[in-house]
Amino acid sequence: MTNTIYLITGASRGIGRGLAEIFLARPNTIVIAAVRDPADSKSSTDPTAAVETLQKKHGIDHLDVVIANAGISEDFSTVHRLSVPVLQGHVEVNGYGPIYLYQAVYPLLKKSTKPTFVGIGSPLGSIGGMEQRPYPCAAYGPSKAILHWIVRKIYFENEEFVSFVTDPGFVQTDMGNAGAQAAGLEKAFQTVEEIVGGIVKSIDEGTRESVGAQLRVWDGSQFPW
Template sequence: MTNTVYLITGASRGIGRGLVEKFLARPNITVIAAVRDPAGASSQSLQSLSKGESSHLITVKVESTSPTDPEAAMETLINKHGIDHLDVVIANACISEDFSTVHEVPIPVLRKHIEVNGFGPIYLYQAIYPLLKKSEKPTFVGIGSPLGSIGGMEQRPYSCAAYGPSKAILHWIVRKIHFENEEFVSFIADPGFPQTDMGNAGAKAVGLEKAFQTVEESVSGIVKAIDEGTRESVGAQLRIWDGSQFPW
């Protein structure tokens, strides 16, 4: 059986870790966990996750604000680990640290969110593009959010003047990738409001006890979209974890 290769950023915790765990448990899989600090405890603990038969995990350093980390990671994967293609790349790493309205959002905070959530996936995509094109079914997934939607903004009336625009950049890039590459499956996956550190912090910021979905629910929905999705069924769409579609 052909080995399927996944690369996931922000892989040491939250949704990223859940995705690593889900894919790594399958047989004949290589999961590349891209993390900010490979030596950190949360990154090191990934090695203890259960592995399917003939599956293995590779950890590489990718810090989202670094223009050079993704390229260096690709060189390591090719030269040290013999990776000659990537099948599925999931741009998951992001930040959500501010809940300001437009008239009060600090510009340095907005700039930081755009650097991580907007520029980071572009740095990643440009570096992985040659290996992704070698897949029989190249799949590029951005972990996005309805908070970055323009057409459906009124359905998520939360203050997010830093996070929302940064996700709108990601959405545009991922959708454009679909139209620029006829063989790609490229779409945005929304994890909902998962009970991660980031999700629960956001919930408390708007007066809730905790976020709505378990990590398992969110991750399972994303994995289902990746496994079953085709260019025709999910391409260029903003897909919610429950299988529904959200307006751009």
């Protein structure tokens, strides 16, 4: 039986680690857990080099599911207080990073019988639903909007791909709890264990027709772009 192969970025903690643990518990499954170097998280060449290593040293000949999970949220400014260099830093990781990743994995995804590309997004990057999340996020929000556009465009460019964005909710990761505390809350609302089950369900059961090109919330609902 052919192994199902997953590649997850940002897999050392939080959502990425939770997803990896679920997939690793399955038979006939290979999980490639990618971890970014905090000292150099903006490399445009690392994804390509990593994929070459997977092919040459580990015999990986295809990828079935790629989850672009790595991201940063380190600023809670309003637009009039936003530092452009801070915005650029968020765009490098949250916006450009998934592009570098997708371009590197594209040839291996094309060899899958159900190529699936998932971006971990956020309602804070929504334009149509901005009024539903009125929080200061002038660096993080635009950077996630880039991710949303790219993942949705992938769907329309590849008629065989299942490509969608998933919203993990207000989850109790380091990033989520920092955002909660910035808003005066003790911690975020959902546990990692709670939300990863919903994300996995969308990946397992999702088709182009049911989840493709959507901003899909972890609980199965949709959020406006």
